[in-house]
Amino acid sequence: MLDLSHPQGPLKAAIFLLAMGEKFTSDVFKHLAEDEVRQVSALMAQVQNVPGEAVQEILDEVRDKMQVVQGAMSVSVEEFLKKVLFSSMPEEQAIAIYEDILHQLHPSTFQKLSGLDPKVIVNFLINEHPQTIAVILAHLSPDLSASVFSELPERFQADVMLRIANLEKISPEIVAEIDRVLEEELFSVEMSDATKVGGAEKVAEIMNNLDRTMEDTLMEKIESSSENLAEEIRKLMFKFEDLLGVDATGIVALLKEISTEELKLAFKAAPEELKDKFFDNMSERAAMMLKEDLEVMGPVRLKDVEQAQQAIIRTAKRLEGEGKITLGGKGVDDVLV
Known part of the structure; x- marks a missing residue:
């Protein structure tokens, strides 16, 4: 729980930047290291209502000419952070930090699945379409994906792996539909921006966590379907x-x-x-x-x-x-x- 009445350290910096506005914060972020941006952004994302006296105390402390905020401060932090991050750093870096913050605030179904036993996850997935299984496995960590994958019936394995390899960006509508299917038996979820989750790189990461026998069998099946894709995956794998x-x-x-x-x-x-x-x-x-x-x-x-x-x-x-x-x-x- 954040102490908003007597903020200290990075929390004080987060409140100060929220009070100063987007442009000022963007300029400040340009002079911070990425880990500092992540730390302050994460705190800003958790701030909702700050007592007015706490804000004024912080503003007085910096001894600069600025308008003193009267009363309580209420901010739309997600929109604020999005504008600040995208205006202060390269888009790829901003996306990575912004998505990390959103995941902290709104854990997705896929993150919540990470806490389950692989066999339990397979029980939820066994009756789903291979494309749905591919999307879900692509969102999980490579080691968990490999564990779940190993528990899948053999008849699904090559098909699912090929679908993961061919995934590009997943639209919010598709993610929402997957959530709807899982929600009745599992969790609710909030997802926003389309995110690249699949591709040959994801398959290579999963393959690196499988045993050699299964890896060789799957590579043979992928190669029979697409030699170019199999070669791309091999290049990305590390043995x-x-x-x-x-x-x-x-x-x-x-x-x-x-x-x-x-x-x-x-x-x-x-x-x-x-x-x-x-x-x-x-x-x-x-x-x-x-x-x-x-x-x-x-x-x-x-x-x-x-x-x-x-x-x-x-x-x-x-x-x-x-x-x-x-x-x-x-x-x-x-x-x-």
Whole structure:
């Protein structure tokens, strides 16, 4: 709960900007870092009615020439934020921040589904049209989509994946219709702007979270339908073997984030060249101990090996997102050389 009577820190900044208006706020946002814009915008989105004395106290504090607001301040924050964000930064960046704020204020059906067990979600989807299933899976996180996808009957899988790959923008009308279908059994939802949710990139993300057997089977079916689409998806996918493209500094950073147990399992089905790359970037003692563990390690389930490899890939992608490593996966043209 926000303390609007005695606001402090970023909340004080949010109220001040609301009081100053859209143009002033737009100018201020141009000088803030993106994370600062997100923080202040999120607080502004939660502000509804601010006591007049609190507003005046803030305005007095900044010691600038401006009109003192009398009485309570009531603002239409969503429209205010939309105008401010789109006038102060590139459209793509503004859309990302604005949609994040809206999702915080109005959790969608798809966000609420994220809290359910994959098998429960499948029970809701099993009688839906494959296109509806595709739209819903495209809105979920890749790991949850993969879990739900694995529970779908095999006869649906290739069709649904192809539909996800061919999704572009989903109109509010279609989303509203999907909501209407789900609402009776699940949740209510508020959705606004059309959002790109599918495409080859989304399929690649989901594929990266599936086991290798299912991945290969689906790729064969997608390729039989569209060779160009299958090739595009392959270029966007990142496999465990692609870690060969990571430089020594990146391997060292990755080793700091993963467990020896994960690495040991992942190495059970890894090419010797990749193992050597990791060994070369470990201490001599650590490399020797891991080699000894692998020599005495008994048979393990392929599923466990693939899960370990996927966990390491997810860690690598997180580190890439943080700017700590560069992944040189298939089809990547901007790898530094």
